[in-house]
Amino acid sequence: MDPVVVLEGIGVRIGGDTILRDVELELARGETLGLFGANGAGKTTLLRLMATLLAPSHGGGTVVGVDIAGNDYTSARPSIGYVGHTPGLYGELTLRENIRFSASIAGIGEAEADAALGAVGLAGAADRRVEATSHGMQRRAEFALQLARKPRLLLLDEPHSALDAAAVDLVESLVERTTAVGGAAVLVSHDRERVAAAADRTVELKSGTLV
Amino acid sequence: MTVSMWSQARSVARRDLIRERRRGEVLWITVPFGAIALLMFPLAIGTDARLLEQIGPGVFWVIVMLFGILISIRQAATETTAQRDALALLGLDPAAGFAGRSISAAALLFVFEVVVGAVAFVLYDIPLIGIPWLFVILPLVALGLGMLGSIAAGVVAAGHSGAGLVPFLVAPLSVPLLLAATQAFEGLRLGRPILNWVLLMVIIVLVLAVIGTLTARPLQESR
Numbered sequence: 001m002d003p004v005v006v007l008e009g010i011g012v013r014i015g016g017d018t019i020l021r022d023v024e025l026e027l028a029r030g031e032t033l034g035l036f037g038a039n040g041a042g043k044t045t046l047l048r049l050m051a052t053l054l055a056p057s058h059g060g061g062t063v064v065g066v067d068i069a070g071n072d073y074t075s076a077r078p079s080i081g082y083v084g085h086t087p088g089l090y091g092e093l094t095l096r097e098n099i100r101f102s103a104s105i106a107g108i109g110e111a112e113a114d115a116a117l118g119a120v121g122l123a124g125a126a127d128r129r130v131e132a133t134s135h136g137m138q139r140r141a142e143f144a145l146q147l148a149r150k151p152r153l154l155l156l157d158e159p160h161s162a163l164d165a166a167a168v169d170l171v172e173s174l175v176e177r178t179t180a181v182g183g184a185a186v187l188v189s190h191d192r193e194r195v196a197a198a199a200d201r202t203v204e205l206k207s208g209t210l211v
Numbered sequence: 212m213t214v215s216m217w218s219q220a221r222s223v224a225r226r227d228l229i230r231e232r233r234r235g236e237v238l239w240i241t242v243p244f245g246a247i248a249l250l251m252f253p254l255a256i257g258t259d260a261r262l263l264e265q266i267g268p269g270v271f272w273v274i275v276m277l278f279g280i281l282i283s284i285r286q287a288a289t290e291t292t293a294q295r296d297a298l299a300l301l302g303l304d305p306a307a308g309f310a311g312r313s314i315s316a317a318a319l320l321f322v323f324e325v326v327v328g329a330v331a332f333v334l335y336d337i338p339l340i341g342i343p344w345l346f347v348i349l350p351l352v353a354l355g356l357g358m359l360g361s362i363a364a365g366v367v368a369a370g371h372s373g374a375g376l377v378p379f380l381v382a383p384l385s386v387p388l389l390l391a392a393t394q395a396f397e398g399l400r401l402g403r404p405i406l407n408w409v410l411l412m413v414i415i416v417l418v419l420a421v422i423g424t425l426t427a428r429p430l431q432e433s434r
Binding site for chain 1: 225292
């Protein structure tokens with residue numbers, strides 16, 4: 001079976017600084033990878049590269065079977081779910097409006113979007129504006145969107161930050177749902193213990209190099 | 212499920228208008244300042260009614276251009292990197308993003324034009340001639356400025372040149388629009404045919420639509 005992610009000799013330079021160097025990584029179907037590293041080690045850059053939001057400066061590879069350095073890299077995106085540490089929600093809109101807006105762009109029905117909000121425990125707060133919600137609730141809303149999207153590759157940057165115990169279970173459930181159907185997940189975190197328990201394998205980035 | 216470009220554009224425009232309705236920046240900040248700017252000219256040059264009537268349309272359009280570009284750039288440039296990333300991963304067609312942002316900015320600009328136009332009508336005693344043409348000219352200028360602001364905001368968001376490039380992009384493209392709009396109003400006032408000026412505005416709007424559509428993907432995907 002084709003791996004979900006294959007990275008070969010990946011290097012990323014931004015503004016003259018080398019952020020990633022010679023990264024080799026393969027992620028099999030059904031696999032969960034824990035990615036550790038100190039601040040500035042290149043973890044978020046590696047996630048953004050796997051999300052096709054960043055181009056490699058050298059090297060190449062595939063994500064969900066699509067060449068990340070080719071012209072058609074955007075075709076991988078419907079299969080990629082990325083939750084960064086800064087929520088991509090709109091403060092003036094309610095949680096429901098945010099999820100419905102994202103759903104309308106992605107071609108997901110309103111009923112499905114509303115159901116996903118309910119599944120992450122936000123049904124009661126759905127009509128509250130994002131600017132009036134906590135960071136943890138905003139993260140739950142982003143997980144709801146990923147629940148509705150059902151990506152093949154799930155990339156979570158610091159997924160446990162600002163979450164209560166119930167929401168942490170939600171992250172694990174989301175990862176399990178993804179990997180159970182042949183997808184893969186990458187969890188970036190400083191919480192080694194929790195991620196190591198959830199992951200099949202862990203790797204560490206040191207100054208842009210995987211060790 | 213594949214979503215059509217126009218369906219995505221409609222969602223983006225709707226999102227922008229809801230955000231503006233709740234922020235109220237155009238309604239409660241930009242419109243009053245536009246009206247105050249119109250008030251400054253009579254205070255500066257005195258109450259020469261004939262002169263005010265002559266310069267009124269020109270002053271109105273200069274204010275619409277200056278404030279209009281601010282409205283449309285502000286409208287299109289309020290997205291954070293995280294929001295842009297999220298939209299890209301959701302599969303937003305860059306052309307749909309451009310169209311949606313332009314439509315919402317144009318709708319706000321149209322409101323701005325109508326309110327500030329009413330103030331100009333009162334302050335400058337502009338005769339109301341050729342009203343049906345206003346329903347062509349005002350939306351055309353609003354749409355042109357909306358698209359111009361969306362393109363400029365896209366350049367800023369792409370991050371290669373920063374905001375410093377915006378005046379060089381906006382000025383040459385907005386001047387023909389300003390010229391055509393002013394001349395069309397002047398033609399109406401003097402009873403001259405204005406079809407050529409309206410056609411010039413249509414051409415400018417079409418050129419901006421082509422530029423915006425063609426540059427939307429490279430600007431969004433400047434990864």
